Amino acid sequence: MLDIVRAADPDYASLQHVYGATGAPAAILRPRTAEEVAEALALARETGGELAIRSGGHGISSISTNVGGTVIDLGRLNGIERLDDTVVRLGPGAHWGHVAAELYPWGLAISSGDSGDVGVGGLGTTGGIGLMGRAHGLTIDRLRSAELVTADGVLHRVSASEEPELFWAVRGAGANIGIVTSFEFEAAATPVVAQATIAYQLNDVAGFLESWGELVEQSPREISAFLYMGAGSVPFAQATVVFASDDADAALAALTPFTELPGMAGQRAQIVPYAAVPLTTDAPHSGQQRAFTHTGLVDHLDRAVARRLATLLAEGSTQMVQIRSAGGAINDVPSEATAYAHRHQNFSVTAIAGADSPRFAAAWEPVHALMTGMYLSFESGRDPGRIMEAFPPATLSSLRAIKAEWDPDGVFNQNFDVTRSRLEPAR
Ligand SMILES: Cc1cc2nc3c(=O)[nH]c(=O)nc-3n(C[C@H](O)[C@H](O)[C@H](O)COP(=O)(O)OP(=O)(O)OC[C@H]3O[C@@H](n4cnc5c(N)ncnc54)[C@H](O)[C@@H]3O)c2cc1C
Known part of the structure; x- marks a missing residue:
């Protein structure tokens, strides 16, 4: 029988919230099988009101809970x-x-x-x-x-x-x-990889970013590199660089140039199971990490992008900028092969702020103007124009046709609904 959790039930407190938001749904449906997912969906449609689909509850836009609606929580489908x-x-x-x-x-x-x-x-x-x-x-x-x-x-x-x-x-x-x-x-x-964690203290943020971008693009494909840049009076950055192989000599050769970038303040590299790479806390959800983000994809961290990112970090409303490498094998896939169509960019750039202020939006805009696409999983904003950035015209048009056939009533309208000309707030 489908498990339905309501406010009076003992499990409710551990299920009502997600990572980035508190919630108070009227009902949390917890299917154990695909058949129960169908049952839960039918019940949610019959009940009406707001619907949220939740897997891990770590969505950046925090739409996997709601207030007064129904949540279909897939946590038990965790095989x-x-x-x-x-x-x-x-x-x-x-x-x-x-x-x-x-x-x-x-x-x-x-x-x-x-x-x-x-x-x-x-x-x-x-x-x-x-x-x-x-x-x-x-x-x-x-x-x-x-x-x-x-x-x-x-x-x-x-x-x-x-x-x-x-x-x-x-x-x-x-x-x-x-x-x-x-x-x-x-x-x-590839169960075992080389992982380096490197800290940088930065005198010239823009110059560093340009060098970083060039180095990542020139690196062998085994290298993927994420850079986390802190804002503030003393600019700093921390990098996680992974070499996807346990070949220690090749890893050393590929990782060493990252320790030679200007401002390197400390580093540690080791051969580890890949399982040690993603940071896993298993912390319960209490809406603990509300973050407001803007994001985009860019082909290169060229001088213009680097300068505007440096300005963004200095401006004051942004807490952090995260730069994740794309490119390599990601760009081997033809753009039309999947509904994720962005196959020429080398970097994902995300700005994070503690408040969704007009100032943050304005500070992001000059960077945004240089972006060539968007990965929707890193965007918490609700600007309708962002759908067009996530899905280029040909992709959007195919998605709209598929949605018209398979979701004519717009049941799945929570997450960058491709039919909307305007993306309204979820609540
Ligand atoms: C701390 C942090 C670090 C991150 N780092 C990265 C990263 O390095 N790379 C990266 O690519 N992303 C990253 N992300 C983004 C992450 O991939 C997305 O936020 C993702 O949606 C979270 O998945 P979830 O199942 O936990 O989300 P949930 O909150 O459970 O779901 C988010 C939304 O996804 C949709 N959805 C969820 N499950 C299903 C399903 N089974 N079927 C259909 N639709 C579904 C629903 O619309 C749902 O509301 C990060 C997010 C966080 C919070």
């Missing part, structure tokens, strides 16, 4: 299963940190993001810019098939040969077309 040598089946409610830990003894790994607390469902339906991305592509590039429940309650298996248009849409815009109940990924045989 991690090996199907053959390299193919694994993951439930949407599994967390990437647990996936990495389970896959390690099998000699396998899947590139996901830097947080092990992120759910398979949210990241696996939008992209997955990870710390082995330049070596192995986006997380969705390793997806071989999925099962999803569409708005009519029907369960579909989708792959390159089964309902290929739904399979295409799942890989970048999954939240628009259904609820994914399981994913089959082709994992990589």
